[in-house]
Amino acid sequence: MKNISLHIDGKYVQTPGGSTILAAAKQNGIHIPTLCYHPRTRQAGKCRLCVVEVKGLPGLQVSCSIQAQDGMVVLTHTERIIETRKMIVELYLSNGKHNCMSCEACGSCELQAVAYHLGIEKSDFPAVDKDMPVDMSCPMIIRDMNKCIQCYRCIIACNDIAVNEVLDMGYRGSKMTVVCDTDKPMGKSSCVVCGECVQLCPTGALTEKKAIGKARHWETEKVRTTCPYCGVGCQLQLHVKDNEIVKVTGAEDVEPNYGSLCIKGRFGYDFVHSPLRLKSPLLRKDGRLEEVSWEEALNFTAKRFSEIKQAHGPDSIVGIGCARSTNESAYVMMKFMRAVIGTNNIDHCART
Amino acid sequence: MIDKDIKEIIEGFVKKFPCRDSAVLPSLSLIQKKNGYVSEKDMEDLSRILGFSEARIFSAASFYSMLNLKPKGKYHIQICSNVSCSLTGEGPLLDYISGKLGIKEGDTTPDGLFSIEPVECLGSCGYAPAMIINSDHYENLSFERVDEMINVIYEQNITEK
């Protein structure tokens, strides 16, 4: 698309045609706060935090959904805009239970970030009582609707990204809340626990149960890797603190999954730290497997392989490689069987 | 539960409208008319018949104030509580009826006969006060006329028994 030019806050800026005002501003280093907008859920317009003034248009316009036009004159930080944003954030704080102290989302919460940005210490409105029971019924996901800001991201995630069609918006007005199926607890619903909703939730309304209390967002190192389950090869972020994986999220900016995962990829990581993991080489002695040193186990094995090869020929030894280990390991195993043992008896579980 | 007859009518809605989406609201209203309210099971059944997610059906059913997700009395009285209706008449009609039936708003009488609830404008502002019993509309109400109507219902139900 051809570039168009417009004025934002008195600055002459350029943006590709078809961009929203929000995108145009972002490309040019102008920050407009958002809550419901996310690049993966796209058109939003629910939180109204990204409002701007556009010369010639009445009222305020949501920059996340209005297309930038050639010659448009946009203001993003007038008093009216700032006051509107402050009002909205204060209303959110008054109408929900937002306590950052123990909230799992602290540090990655977008409401917290916006409040910080606007300098809101506490809401000037009285607190309206909201006390919805926390839904703990799902083994993987905690739903605390007191922290929900009705941004619709989880609903778009569930219906348009993962297309599992479990979530929708129930009731109306101030009673409006996200429901699973016919307002069932998540663990009793048709939810397949892909966690797309958790990944896209901007606050602590949806959190990973296993991650609770393990680490603050800023304490973890994020390591990009490839999922160890099926052949799709989803790209993951492992959130690591003190040599422990505390959480897994999807990597949003790459193929093939662009952030999507399934229950196994997102929640099936704790086998890594299972106490049942093998920690030492084992050697069968008097019929029992006993812990031995690497030296002993390797020497024994090498000796036995050599003996058998000597006695029965290289084809009496077979190797089965692993369809779950790395290419590099598979290659080395293949090379070992062919170059060292001297046989083509190498196969792997290619079929299951 | 959606029985065979209701299912047939619903399938008729699907055929009648240019798009099956439009069958959702008429189906929910129909279910309520037949069953008195829309139960969880009804919504699950409807989801399967129409091929929409349960959540989508629930989202619609829980949005509209005329659809009940819980059972109501046999005679569900909805009284306008908006401006024009509270300017005229002898006093708040809701308080009068709730006093007469001995139940609070939102409740059902122990015999299951009546339930009452305030509603917003019924479009009878010039003929206030107004109320609806099930789907029948009543205007220009006085306490006396309300007494009469309730008594008629009582009598009808005694003779029916």
Place this chain on the structure above:
Amino acid sequence: MAGLASTLGAGAMTNSIREIENAPVIFVIGSNTTEAHPVIANIMKRAVKKGSRLIVADPRKISLTRWAARHFQHKVGSDIALLNAVMHEIIKNDRHDKKFINNYTEGFEKLMETVSEYTPAYASGICGLPADEIRELAKILGEAEKVALFYTLGITEHVTGTDNVRTCANLQMLLGNIGKESSGVNPLRGQNNVQGACDMGALPDVYTDYQKAAYPAVRKKFAKAWGVNSLPEQEGTKIPAMFDGIIHGNVKALYLAGENIVMSEPNQAHTVKALEKLELLIVQDIFINETAEHADVVFPASCFAEKDGTFTNTERRVQRVRKAVKPPGLAMDDWWITCELSRRMGFEMGYTSAEQIWEEIRSLTPSMSGITYKRIEHQGIQWPCTDEEHNGTCYLYCNNVFPCGKATFQPAHWKPPAECPDNEYPIVLTTGRRLYQYHTGTQTRLSAGFDEICPEELIEVNPKDAEKLDIKDGDYIFAVSRRGRVKAKAWVTDRVLTGVCFMTFHFREACANVITNDVFDPVTGTAEYKACAVRLEKI
């Protein structure tokens, strides 16, 4: 994969995951995509929302059918009859792509001859589908501008698996759905690095990049690179033959890296018997599993989060694996262990990093020679990628260039499964996976929450069969075959047809592979996991 290699040239998905979203028709046969490849299923469902027609052919009413425009519920093991009849109809109605067939394929006459006898009426008797439904499927596929075909183990895990795959390829060649975007023949690989393990030559007949071990030039090339005088000539054995070799006493030692074969191979008793007969069993794994219990030596290996390297996904994309945490105790990388053994047997490999190994791999592997760790730092690259300027390949056979000149039709006749139901074992058992467990359960069952959602094996039984046998939903029952018996809970559901039941191999307490049949496709050595005869017994 042999089926695809012999028809089209390469044993891999022809197209890419992201192309699914734009396919006008998506034809899924023998793939329970929502449970086995959930993220790909998401993209299929998104495509449906955007207007694609999703067509499912599967003996089970899998979850994907909820989004499908049509579900054809054919009988277990009748795929060739169904697809041959579909091709019969397509040719009859002149809906085949003559230009593609004439210019880019060989063997069309043979195909015509083979499918000529598969009239819808004839196939109907085999598939259990009305002839009109077969005609309808042919019409949908024949009229579509493009069709993207997907299959998984429902196609391959049959004694006729190779023929099944070839038949899928025949269909797509007939329709000219090869060599263009959002079409093709797309096998979805079941484990994270099956594609990679194949590409790396962990197979008895090929080196990396499917370079044939039988060719002297190939052996010479690798011998030179590895610094050895010669490399073995004789083709090696596949897993089933290995077991036979053990039982016959020809094979004495097994070096097993990371496979839980007791659970994953069919006819468990046979597998265990073989393991017990071995002189030496070396197991390299992350857990003591059912197989490691028989080992003489167990090497503790590192898992995916503890090592550097690469995996290759189902769309041929080589992606990085990165070390995030330290392995527990003394556990080490698989390749380190193998290298140490090698050194002790007098052959020094001397690698100090995974990247170093990769550099050797790409020097010997033409289709990956352009892929470096640096280039895939952010996003993986799909092979073929022949030099460092090459951006990788989204879909194969662009411009209809096939590795062996032309694509070859390889028609096949339908054959019934090796073991068909009879009076004693009247029900067909077919096996597969559930969303909430993985493979033999070693990973998911040791992760919190999974056993809460999916705690035990469920045998799917059709309500009519259940009624006949007086089985109620939730009853514990026995599934009995000629090879053994398994006890598990019955799930009475119309997901399966009458006369069919379904199980998985996730639970050691009730593993379907105790009773599955150890017969194999003669070309690939893949077992017929998808069909054997059982009877169900009420307890």
Place this chain on the structure above:
Amino acid sequence: MLYMSKILLRNKDIPNSQSLEVYTGRGGYNALRKALSLPQDDVISMVYESGLRGRGGAGFPAGAKWRMLTKYRVKTVYLICNADEGEPGTFKDRFIMEFDPHLLLEGMLITAYATGAHHGFIYIRGEYDWIAKILVKAIDEAQAHGFIGNNILGSSFSFFVDVFRGAGSYVCGEETALIESLEGKAGRPRLKPPFPAASGLYGDPTLIHNVTTLSYIPFIIGNGPDAFKSAGKAGSGGTHIFGISGHVNKPGIYEYPMGTTLRELIYEAAGGIRGGKHLKAVVPGGMSAPILKADEIDVSMDYQALNAIGTMLGSGGIVVLDEDTSIPMIAQKTAKFYAHESCGQCAPCREGTNMIKYLIDKIIAGEGTAKDIEQILRLCRYIRGSTICAFGIAATLPIAAMIKKFRNEFEALLRD
């Protein structure tokens, strides 16, 4: 002198006015015949020239709306009659549908012909059960006589119409919410653009008009645009149906030319204040219109004049309040209504209307402080213009006006 003109209500008091026989006997469906003999664009031009403005509340010129649709002639076009009358104080559309359903149908038919629509819906609020039945009967009758169906009156024009009942939601009067509701979803307004003229029902171009607007069409086509224009005043052509309720002697509906003064309507048409009391305030255009004080009623009832004094014609629902009325009580009812009816979709409206209600309740309960009044005004100021649909404006303008004009009454209730 007050001149009562009858365009829409001319059949109201005729016995059996709902029947096709009576309607055609009084010249009904002649305008349709005339329209069918004209090119579609000529029909559109007549409506354009008449200056007819939408009577649902927003007052958008009807002809301009039609012209937006003409570029979609090749696509499926839907026509929707918005009969979801739900604004407190408004009760005009029901009388047209109840007593003259064929007038509405004829209006829809002409509109459909001009704009290329072949399928129409009358979206009627669920509470109007008996009126829905009248409409269904009228449609059946019209269809039996060839006014609705295929090849209407021998022409190539075909049109079908369904009555679709709402289920209790004020927001569904907003046209995109109404479309969502017709599509079986919760009635939550869509983001605009796209506007319904480009992408409406089922994603197709859609024209939506209020009952009253559509009912003027037969008169305009039958008598020409000038006849309509001259029935009102410049910029506000035609008549208007005013529904007068509250403290007047003769509440009810009255059709008068645009430009009649509010004083005339209260004191002449509706017979003045009940019980000889003094007037305190008037809501001139449904509960979303800012309130007027007794000294502001000499205003001409038309779009421009009412806008000039900070209020609006809206739906023409006039609520008259006498000297004994508590304005905070009216504010409380109004706030409760808007909090109850907010669809909940966008944050300022959902959270804001609820907070306004909370604060007014607090003041009425004697717990309020001066800061609460300021906070209500703050909410009114910033909710306005920041919401997805006009509901946010409707919910805040009246409250702000009540506080500004009767602040002492609110202050008298404060805690200190």
